[in-house]
Amino acid sequence: MGGNSYIQAICGTENMVNGSKFLLLPFTVLLIIYVIAALKQGKKWPLYRCLFFSLCFLCVGISSIGPLAIRSQVDFKAHMINHLLLGMVAPLLLVLTAPMTLILRTLPVFFARKISMVLRSFPLRFLTHPIVAGVLNIGGLWLLYTTNFYAHMHEHSLIHFLVHFHIFMAGYIFTLSIIPIDPLPHRFSFLYRAIVLIFALAGHGILAKHIYAHPPIGVPVKQGQLGGMIMYYGGDIIDSLMIYLLCQKWFGSNRVTIGRRERRQKALLQ
Amino acid sequence: MTNSNEVYTKSNFWSGFLFGIGLVAFIDEAVFHQLLHWHHFYDKLTTEMGLISDGFFHAFSWFATIAGLFLFSHLRRQKALQIPTWVGGIFLGAGLFQLYDGTIQHKLLRLHQIRYVEDVLFYDLVWNMIAVVLVVVGILLSVNKPKRENWEGIVNGGQ
Numbered sequence: 001m002g003g004n005s006y007i008q009a010i011c012g013t014e015n016m017v018n019g020s021k022f023l024l025l026p027f028t029v030l031l032i033i034y035v036i037a038a039l040k041q042g043k044k045w046p047l048y049r050c051l052f053f054s055l056c057f058l059c060v061g062i063s064s065i066g067p068l069a070i071r072s073q074v075d076f077k078a079h080m081i082n083h084l085l086l087g088m089v090a091p092l093l094l095v096l097t098a099p100m101t102l103i104l105r106t107l108p109v110f111f112a113r114k115i116s117m118v119l120r121s122f123p124l125r126f127l128t129h130p131i132v133a134g135v136l137n138i139g140g141l142w143l144l145y146t147t148n149f150y151a152h153m154h155e156h157s158l159i160h161f162l163v164h165f166h167i168f169m170a171g172y173i174f175t176l177s178i179i180p181i182d183p184l185p186h187r188f189s190f191l192y193r194a195i196v197l198i199f200a201l202a203g204h205g206i207l208a209k210h211i212y213a214h215p216p217i218g219v220p221v222k223q224g225q226l227g228g229m230i231m232y233y234g235g236d237i238i239d240s241l242m243i244y245l246l247c248q249k250w251f252g253s254n255r256v257t258i259g260r261r262e263r264r265q266k267a268l269l270q
Numbered sequence: 271m272t273n274s275n276e277v278y279t280k281s282n283f284w285s286g287f288l289f290g291i292g293l294v295a296f297i298d299e300a301v302f303h304q305l306l307h308w309h310h311f312y313d314k315l316t317t318e319m320g321l322i323s324d325g326f327f328h329a330f331s332w333f334a335t336i337a338g339l340f341l342f343s344h345l346r347r348q349k350a351l352q353i354p355t356w357v358g359g360i361f362l363g364a365g366l367f368q369l370y371d372g373t374i375q376h377k378l379l380r381l382h383q384i385r386y387v388e389d390v391l392f393y394d395l396v397w398n399m400i401a402v403v404l405v406v407v408g409i410l411l412s413v414n415k416p417k418r419e420n421w422e423g424i425v426n427g428g429q
Contacts, residue, residue, distance in 0.1 A: 194333065194337070197333070198326075198329045198330055198333050199329075201328075201329035201332065201333070202322075202325040202326040202328070202329040202330075203325070204325075204329075205324070205325040205328050205329055206321050206322055206324075206325035209311070209312055209316075209321045209324065209325070210321060212311060212312050213312055213316070213321075228311075228312075229311060232311075236332060239329075239332060240332060240336065243332065243333050243336045243337070244336055247336055247337050247340040248340070250340065251340050251343065251344060254344060255347075
């Protein structure tokens with residue numbers, strides 16, 4: 001893309017980025033609330049969680065405003081880095097900050113009970129089911145990149161905002177359903193979540209290679225190829241962290257069951 | 271005790287098997303894709319089935335590497351490691367994955383070729399022969415009963 005058309009494109013898309021600022025505004029409020037609540041908890045609340053929340057805020061910020069956000073309107077590679085930050089890194093960091101646990105601990109019992117009732121309601125139980133969350137997350141990406149949705153996104157600022165909101169929320173809910181650091185209304189076994197995660201990773205990898213071969217409408221071939229590779233390998237790095245955290249939970253919880261299993265086996269032999 | 275040991279033998283084998291799949295997939299990616307640039311990310315002959323197969327095996331091997339090592343750590347914690355069985359699992363996992371990659375993914379689904387040269391048959395033969403050797407070594411190591419019992423004797427303090 002020549003310099004002139006790049007400048008034209010940037011001027012034309014300035015409004016789109018302005019739309020994404022709305023994603024950042026509620027997040028600023030949430031960051032302030034989080035830090036105040038964490039300070040109230042004092043030493044009981046680990047400091048690294050505040051750090052993770054700030055880093056999450058930084059990722060959302062970089063992908064919503066500033067040079068990378070503007071560049072991603074015209075450059076598919078920048079768009080992909082943006083997408084990795086907003087849809088994978090930021091959600092994983094947010095999950096690690098355990099925001100629901102903090103809310104439930106900080107609020108008076110009466111309100112905490114009300115909130116946990118909402119969390120146990122059918123719509124939220126449905127949304128946080130690993131398979132539902134996985135389909136929303138990966139299915140949404142397929143819809144975005146294999147239809148003309150991607151082109152439309154750059155024409156309407158409302159669609160642009162909604163797509164970015166969806167990418168972040170779907171990423172968060174999926175990560176939460178696989179690595180439940182916050183209490184979830186349902187618990188699925190390690191194996192169940194592992195299989196869902198492998199399917200989701202496969203869906204992500206297949207889509208990345210599909211983009212390499214068939215870039216979305218309006219994306220130059222070279223950019224599509226590089227974007228696909230960024231998605232494939234960038235996704236791998238964050239996926240390995242998710243797999244590590246999932247396995248670590250299994251490793252930690254199995255410490256207790258060792259003694260139990262040995263006793264059961266002895267009982268079986270007698 | 272034998273019952274419990276059989277459970278551990280299976281765990282040792284599967285830990286090695288998972289790690290073996292991950293290890294060979296990692297070597298494939300690091301050496302042949304990134305360092306030598308023999309393999310291509312995608313070539314124009316790649317079928318849709320090839321992409322699906324690659325996606326699932328790539329995801330699974332990534333998971334298997336990490337899960338296999340956690341399982342290893344779990345066995346070590348239980349003082350139930352059987353190194354020969356574990357190593358046998360690695361060879362078998364690595365060999366089977368290499369064989370699948372060399373026959374079905376490279377040839378049948380045409381994901382990509384080993385190297386883009388005129389006489390790729392030579393590369394295919396070497397690739398798949400190495401795979402067969404790995405599988406045979408894996409079977410020999412993991413089905414070698416007396417050796418395994420010796421090892422258990424050492425680990426469990428001769429109980």
